[in-house]
Amino acid sequence: MENIYNIWLICLLFTCLLFLLCLIIPPQKIGRxxxxxxxxxxxxxxxxxxxxxxxxxxxxxIINRIIHYSIFVDAFAWLLILNSFWQGFLPIAVLLFMVQTLLIKEFKFTILANLILLTILAALLSLFDANIEYLMLWTMLSAALRVIGHFFEPLPPFLIDNSGQFAPMNFTTLKKLGLIKIVALLPIGFLAEFLSGQANRLFLVQINAITSALYKHQHILVWKNVVTKGINSYKKGIKQEPLFKSYCRFFEK
Incomplete structure (x- = not known):
């Protein structure tokens, strides 16, 4: 179990490094x-x-989507793990989560997201008595599994060219990608998935999908419109989607 603990800390260290690199490396380079x-x-x-x-x-x-449901579990695993290091962490994390959801400016979403988080978290805190290393192992394995899930998907835009299109995962596109980049994408993908398991990341997206039908939206898209835009971006490329305009601008020639 001590090995799991140490490996998890190493993953955390490199994840923090990746986060910093996302902030300081020029966008047109990190995006590749x-x-x-x-x-x-x-x-x-x-x-x-x-x-x-x-x-x-x-x-x-569909396989990848099912695998990514693990993110919902990851969010609580992360909170419990970090709380085991310092019990003052949890109230700070919950407060930051509340602030983040408030900044989304969809009041009913904020209420529902926080109710879901606090209810499940309270239940876990009262019931959970296993070694924290099991949760650490879960977050690492689920991140690795999500990387494997992306093998079933086409390559995302801008990895190969500036077209903004998703590229099919085949020998031709992998050859264009190059062996060095292929090898580099595996650990980078793992760290990205590891980081994405935190409550402030894709957990909120999944909460959005769950709660979208429960209230009238004022400031965010209804989930069915999210799906429509996502599918259009997948099929037609992301340059046609206004939400991605600022992102695509990094890769203009």
């Missing part, structure tokens, strides 16, 4: 090895429409 890297920017974490449409576009295969 980490698709939709801006999704990790703090400013983008409150742009739920951007996050949601990108999520739908990147996860069209």
């Amino acid at each position: 090895i980490l698709p939709f890297f801006t999704a990790f920017w703090p400013s983008k974490n409150i742009q739920l429409d951007f996050q949601s449409v990108a999520y739908v576009a990147l996860h069209r295969n």
Whole structure:
């Protein structure tokens, strides 16, 4: 179990490094090895429409979509793990989650998201008595599984060219990608998925999908419109989607 603990800490260290690189490496360069890297920017974490449409576009295969449901579990695993290091972390994390959902500016979504988080978290805190290493193992294995899930998807835009199109996963496109980049994408993809399991990331997108039918939207897209935009981006390329205009601008010739 000690090995799991140490490996998890190493993953956390490299994940923090990846996050910093997303902030400091020129966008036109980091975007060639980490698709939709801006999704990790703090400013983008409150742009739920951007996050949601990108999520739908990147996860069209049914196997991959099912695998990515693990993110919902990851969010709580992360909170419990970090709380085990310092019990003062949890109230701070919950407060930051509340602030983030408030900044999304959809009041009913904010209420529902926080109710879901707090209810499940309270239940887990009262019931959970297993070694924290099991949760660490879960977050690593689920991240690795999500990377495998993306093998069933086409390559995201801008990895190969500036067309903004998704490229089929075949020998021709992989040859264009190059062996070095293929090898590099595996650990980068793992770290990105590892980071995406946190409650402030794709957990909110999945909450959006779950709760969208429960209230009238004022400031964010209804989920069925999110799906429509995501599918159109998948089929026609992301340059035609206004939500991705600022992202595509990084790759203009």
